[in-house]
Amino acid sequence: MYARAPSADNLASGQTFLAQYILDRLVQLGVKQLFGVPGDFTLSFNDVIEQDTRIRWIGCCNELNASYAADGYARVKQAQLNRAPDESGKIQGGVRGLAAMVTTFGVGELSCMNGIAGAYAERVPIIHIVGVPSTKLQKGHVILHHTLGDVGGRFDVFKNATSEMTCAQAYLSSAENAAAEIDRILLAALTTARPAYLTLPTDLVYAPVDASRLQKPLIPSGPLDERLPTGKTLKQETEERLAFVVDQIERLWEQAEDPIIIVDACAVRFGAGHLVEDLVKATGVRWFVTPMGRTILDEDPSTGFGGTYVAQLSDERIRGAVEKTDLAIMVGAMRSDLNTGLWSSKIETKNIIELHSNCTLVQYATYDKISFHLLLPALARVLKRKSSIPASPTLPLVPLPAGQPADNLTHDVLWPLVGQYLRERDIVVAEVGTAAFGLLTLPLPKGATFVSQVLWGCIGFSVGATLGALLAAQEAGFSRRVVLFVGDGSAQLTVQEVATIVRYGLTPTIVLLNNEGYTIERLINGPTAEYNDISLWDWSKLLPLFTPPSGSTTKPGAYFSASTRGELEAILGDEDFARSDRIQLLEVKLGRLDAPKALYRLGEVTRQVNSA
Structure with missing residues (x-):
């Protein structure tokens, strides 16, 4: 024990320990795993975590990977919010898909900052709890390990740095207002879908704190009744403005001959999927997704699904179907470069309605505080079905080309075969780059969840995220395979987290795309440049390197390799491989400059943009 825990008998009635208050709130919000790496300033908190059977400590190889794991865990939990509520009226998966992680002061929190920044950019709520030196040491301004060693003992350097990439921060200095501060940042993370920062x-x-606050839900469910200067309540004012916006959209809808819906990232992050589904069913409208909006609904052409739209990076049939629309309702748009084909959409503003979590844009007008949570149910009630809507493009868009078993593997063959392999409810984790772009034209199966870091785009993210996705899948209450697609260059950054996956007896299928370097970079610049090369590993030795715990009943991992079409067809068609009841690594050997067609187009456009 790092520090002796005081007896609970010493607590006054209605009190709890501060560390326990944090855990109780996290458990209330659906968090069942805590990711991190211990340090001397976290050990007392680690003791409290270890004694709480409702939440499990997941010790990672480093803090960066812990942040990626927390991100992946939250995303899969977020995906549950996009399905319809169950019979009790509750949406499964936890509130807003919250995740939590614990690191130590300075060295630990700096190590995970890249992952926290990515979660901030991509709207993923993570509570980052940092164990810091005692209040006495901080007030004494001593020169302490994990500080920068300068005279005056600065303890605010790191919290100042993290303030730019978290939505709220709480720097606890006493027990007096600690519970209120914890609740404040938790609520901020839940309502903005972004990380928050807490020092302990x-x-x-x-320290004893008031436990009575735990009886009150963090997210209020009562009506909006704030009194405004006009004499109206906020609820009344909102309802009037909502009715006006609905009228504007209904007028445009009636005039449109070929309306569509494009679903994007923030609809996923704020759990609006079931509302979008209601609108699609009510209107029969064709709908598309962006790369960041994938699997918010089942990607089934029979529901009107038309494919993944990335403007100039899209298949021409998808681009043509989208850009000829005379009314596009965009739900949760995230206008980043890779999510929009480098901002190349040809849809005119006069034909666009944007629905966001905090406002609505109708053509050139903006209506604050009219969210898609308010608008989508109203639109599903009033928008009439269109009888003249064209059929969606035929999917899959890229059929399996003819060939011989001995043919070398190419991306043209790989992804159609992957499409045949994937099953309902799979969680598909794709590294940004070759993997994510290979999956662009592949409709994913019913109930699937897609995880990829399109905006922040940090290579290596997917390996850590797979750990989090696996743990979230365990909580789902039904069997879900987790399949990771990652390049050899990206995997080398974070592959040590496979050790943690083995340690906890988890069984992903890892499809490693071996093209001997950074192919996405080669296509942008330097196809033969040495800086795009990497060390070449013998990937067959990876899984045997990691030893499961003594007494583990998990089946030993298995390695597979495919360099020809016939080899890959045999592996993906094997039922033992498809069962995924052990960790397995499939190394797919591809040419250095072979890539999905969309990635070739990205390389060309990016080269032009960067040279300009």
Whole structure:
């Protein structure tokens, strides 16, 4: 024990320890795993975590991977929000898909900052709890390990740095207002879908706080009744403005001959999927997704699904179907470069309605506080079905080409075969680059969840995210395979987290795309340049390197390799491989400059943009 825990008998009635308050709130919000790496300023808190059977400590190889794992865990939980509520009226998967992680002061929190920044950019709520020196040491401004060593003992350097990439921060210095501060940042993370930052000094871990706050839900469910200067309540004002916006959209809808819906990232992040589904069913409208909006609904052409739209990076049939529309309702748009084909959409503003979590844009007008949570149910009630809507493009868009078993593997063959392999409810994790672009034209099966870091785009993210996705899948209550697609260059950054996957007896299928370097970079610049080369590994040795715990009943991992079409067909068609009841690594050997067609187009456009 790092510090002796005081007896609970010493607590006054209605009190709990501060560390326990944090865990109780996290459990209330659906968090069942805590990711991190221990340090001397977290050990007392780690003791409290270890004694709480409702939440499991997941020790990662480093803090960066822990942040990626928390991100993947939250995304899969978020995906559950996009399915219809169950019979009790509750949406499964936890509130807003929250995740949590714990690191130590300075060295630990800096190590994970890249992952926290990515979660901030892509709207993923993570509570980052940092164990910091005691309040006494901080007030004494001593030169302490994990500080920068300068005279005056600065303890605010790292919290100042993280303030630019978290939605809220709480720097606890006493127990007096600690519970209120914890609730404040949790609520901020839930309502903005972004990370929040909390410091926990070592001498406050067992500080007594008021436990009565735990009886009140963090997210209020009552009506909006704030009184405005006009004399109206906020609810009345909102209802009037909502009715006006609905009228504007209904007028445009009636005039449109070929309306569509494009679903994007923030619809996923804020759990609006079931509302979009209601609108699609009510209107029969064709709908498309962006790369960041994938699997918010089942990608089934019979529901009107038309494919993944990335403007100039799209298949021409998808681009043609989208850009001839005379009314596009965009739900949760995230206008980043890779998500929009480098901003190349040809849809005119006069034909666009944007629905966001905090506002609505109708052509050139903006209506604050009219969210898609309010608008989507109203539109599903009033928008009439269109009898003249064209059929969606035929999917899959890229059929399996003819060939011989001995043919070398190419991306043209790989992804159609992957499409045949994937099953309902699979969680598909794709590294940004070759893997994510290969999956663009592949409709994913019913109930699937897609995880990829399109905006932040940090290579290596997917390996850590797979750990989080696997743990979230365990909580789903039904069997879900987790399939990771990652390049050899990206995997080398974070592959040590496979050790943690083995340690906890998890069984992903890892499809490693071996093209001997950074192919996405080669296509942009330097196809033969040495800086795009990597060390070449013997990937067959990877899984045997990691030893499961003593007494583990998990089946030993298995390695497979495919360099020809026939080899890949045999592996993906094998039922033992498809069962995925063990960790397995499939190394797919591809040419250095072979890539999905969309990635070739990205390379050309990016080269032009960067040279300009």
